[in-house]
Structure formats: C-alpha cells, structure tokens
Amino acid sequence: MSYECHVVLDFEFNPVASQNRDIVRDEIIEIGAIKLNPQFEEIGRLTCLVKPELHSFIEPKITKLTGIRTEDIENAVSFETAIEMLRDWIGPAKCRVYSWSDNDLWQLVDECNAKGVDFPENMYRWMDLQKVFQRIIGYPHRQCMALSYAASMLNIGFDKGSAHRAIYDTDVTAEILRRVKSPEYQLDLARAKQMFCKAPQRMTY
Numbered sequence: 001m002s003y004e005c006h007v008v009l010d011f012e013f014n015p016v017a018s019q020n021r022d023i024v025r026d027e028i029i030e031i032g033a034i035k036l037n038p039q040f041e042e043i044g045r046l047t048c049l050v051k052p053e054l055h056s057f058i059e060p061k062i063t064k065l066t067g068i069r070t071e072d073i074e075n076a077v078s079f080e081t082a083i084e085m086l087r088d089w090i091g092p093a094k095c096r097v098y099s100w101s102d103n104d105l106w107q108l109v110d111e112c113n114a115k116g117v118d119f120p121e122n123m124y125r126w127m128d129l130q131k132v133f134q135r136i137i138g139y140p141h142r143q144c145m146a147l148s149y150a151a152s153m154l155n156i157g158f159d160k161g162s163a164h165r166a167i168y169d170t171d172v173t174a175e176i177l178r179r180v181k182s183p184e185y186q187l188d189l190a191r192a193k194q195m196f197c198k199a200p201q202r203m204t205y
Contacts, residue, residue, distance in 0.1 A: 003125075004093035006040065008177060009033040009086075010169040011104045014062050016054035024114040026107060027052040029073055030066070031082055032166025033089070040178045046089045047167045049076035053115070066164045080117050083108075087120035095122055100147050100173045102128040129177060136180075147172055154179050 010033075013026035028050050035044040049072060052058075057070040077085070090097075099105060105126050112119045134145050137153070147169060151158040156175050162168040 002094075003038065003096045005038070005043070005090075005095045006036040006098065006177070007033055007090055007095055007123075008036065008098045008129075008170050008174040009104065010099060010166045010173065011107060012062075012066050012068065012164065012166050013107060014052050014055060014058050014068075016052070017056070020054040023054060024110050026111075027054055028079060028082070028107060028111060029058065029062075029068060029076075030166040031086060032168070032170040033086060034167075034170050034174045035090070036174065036177075040174075040181050042174070044089070045167065045170075046086065048082055048085065049073050050079055050082045051076040053079065068165075079111060079115055083112070083117055083120060087122060090120070090122050092122065094125075096125045096127060097123050098127050098129045098173065098177055100128075100150075100169065100176075101130045101144060102126075129173060129180075133176065133180065147176075150176055 009031065011028045012030040014029045015021075015026055016024060029052055030050060031046065031048050033046045034042055035046075037043050049068070051073050058068055058073065063069050105128070108123075109119060111117070130145060130147075130150070131141075133139075133150055134141060134143075139145055148158045148160065148163065151172050154176060156172060156179070158172060159168070
C-alpha cells in the first residue's frame with residue numbers, strides 16, 4: 001500500500017496519582033511528531049506539552065528523565081485539545097504512523113478510552129518500527145532494543161542528554177525509518193547485523 005505521508009511520533013508519560021490508577025496508569029505529557037512525504041523527506045513537525053488531569057505534578061523521576069517540570073505544564077493544553085491538534089495536523093491524506101515500540105499506541109488507546117476522547121481516525125495505520133527493525137536484523141523478539149542502540153548500529157548520532165524529549169526521540173526514529181527505506185539500506189543492514197553478532201548483550205540505555 002502506498003501512502004501520501006508518513007508520521008513518526010513519540011510521547012512522554014507521567015504516572016497518574018495512586019488513587020486514579022484504576023482509570024489509567026500514565027498520562028501523555030508531551031507529544032513530538034514529524035511528517036514525511038512519500039520520499040521520507042521532512043515536510044513538517046509538531047511538538048506540544050500536555051497538562052495531566054489525573055495528577056497535580058510531574059513526578060521527580062520523570063523530571064530527571066525528561067527535564068519536564070510541573071511549572072512547564074501549568075499552562076499546557078489538555079489531552080483532548082492535544083489529540084485534536086495532532087489529528088488536524090496529520091490531515092486527511094492517507095498516512096502511516098510509526099513509533100519506536102507499541103507503548104505509544106497503547107497509551108493513546110488507553111488514555112482516549114479513559115478520558116472519553118475519540119481515537120483519531122487518521123491514526124489507525126500504525127507500525128511498530130522497533131519490532132520491524134528487530135525482526136530484520138534477527139534480534140530476539142522477546143527483548144526490546146533501545147532506541148540508542150538501534151541508532152548506534154546504523155551510525156546515527158545519539159545524544160543521551162537530549163533523549164526522552166519527544167521531538168528528539170522522534171528525530172532519531174525518523175532517521176532510522178529513512179535508513180530502512182533508503183537504497184543504501186543493505187549496507188547499513190549488513191553493518192547492523194555485524195554489530196549485533198559482536199555485542200548482542202547491549203540492549204538498553
């Protein structure tokens with residue numbers, strides 16, 4: 001199937017307050033998305049912070065991981081508004097969505113259900129690029145490859161100090177997607193397989 005555009009995205013989460021965990025366990029607090037044309041060239045990007053509704057502050061461990069503070073999201077948009085923005089930004093073109101792992105997909109499904117928000121109709125075609133890449137290089141399917149490790153296998157620069165901000169992780173994921181789709185991919189794939197055979201134990205950062 002051919003697509004008119006491709007959207008690569010990443011969400012950052014914050015745990016909800018303990019008394020609300022029967023509703024949903026986490027909330028999206030940041031969205032990063034990059035839109036690519038059929039040739040996988042960037043044609044737009046979207047980034048926004050999202051105000052949590054089921055917790056009054058950003059957990060310290062999340063601030064340490066992402067740099068996002070409670071004061072940063074005080075005037076952020078609601079989850080419903082953020083999802084409407086994302087849906088409208090993607091637009092009516094036939095589109096495929098990509099993320100690194102399916103955690104983002106299931107978080108969006110769960111949070112839409114929990115908050116009574118319609119899942120965007122233009123985001124149903126979703127691909128877990130992590131799973132696809134692991135299958136291509138023969139990585140154990142029951143283990144999850146870190147984005148940083150995949151980037152290193154393809155000689156893509158990765159700044160751990162910038163990681164876990166949605167738009168940065170999206171940038172890296174988009175570059176992996178371009179490599180997978182590029183004519184030179186077979187060379188990258190050969191290098192990635194060679195690296196995996198030499199150091200299969202390096203799975204997470």
